[in-house]
Amino acid sequence: MNKARELKVCFLAGTLGRGGAERQLIYMLKALTTAGIPTRVLCLTKGEALENEILEMGIPVTWVGKSKWKPVRLCQIILEVIREPALLTIEGELDDISGNGQTEAAHALCLNIPRERRAHFLAPGVGHYGIFSGRRWREVVFPRVRDFIAAYNS
Numbered sequence: 001m002n003k004a005r006e007l008k009v010c011f012l013a014g015t016l017g018r019g020g021a022e023r024q025l026i027y028m029l030k031a032l033t034t035a036g037i038p039t040r041v042l043c044l045t046k047g048e049a050l051e052n053e054i055l056e057m058g059i060p061v062t063w064v065g066k067s068k069w070k071p072v073r074l075c076q077i078i079l080e081v082i083r084e085p086a087l088l089t090i091e092g093e094l095d096d097i098s099g100n101g102q103t104e105a106a107h108a109l110c111l112n113i114p115r116e117r118r119a120h121f122l123a124p125g126v127g128h129y130g131i132f133s134g135r136r137w138r139e140v141v142f143p144r145v146r147d148f149i150a151a152y153n154s
Helices: 020-034 051-056 070-080 134-152
Strands: 009-013 039-043 061-063 087-092 118-123
Touching: 009 020, 020 039, 020 051, 020 134, 051 061, 087 134, 118 134
Parallel strands: 009 039, 039 061, 087 118
Antiparallel strands: none
16 A cells, blocks of 8 residues: 555644745645645634635645634644644755744744654755755655654554
């Protein structure tokens, strides 16, 4: 059996507006869908610009949380939805928009995720846009994402 067919991936997005992080999410969703990996998106906001594009790919988008305050909704998700979390943060060595250490800081906020279920990857020779698109995504970053998902998919 194809191991990719056993994987299931869920993304948590604060917003689905037209920002750079949201566009990178679209690239990643397309790559995972092309690889046959079932994905879904949990979002803290509803009805934003990229939601329809995701739905048109056949990927469910679910608004989560009852509170109007996003941090409270995020805590609700962690407590109610995520059972055995794992955390992978990725940065591009040559990223001139998001400085090194910016995503890695999430590890300090997620201390309840066991250290052995957390990883950080500084992609060598990769800039801001190459993290989730183009040749560097395919050859350098996606294999790390795929292997991480496979290691912690239950």
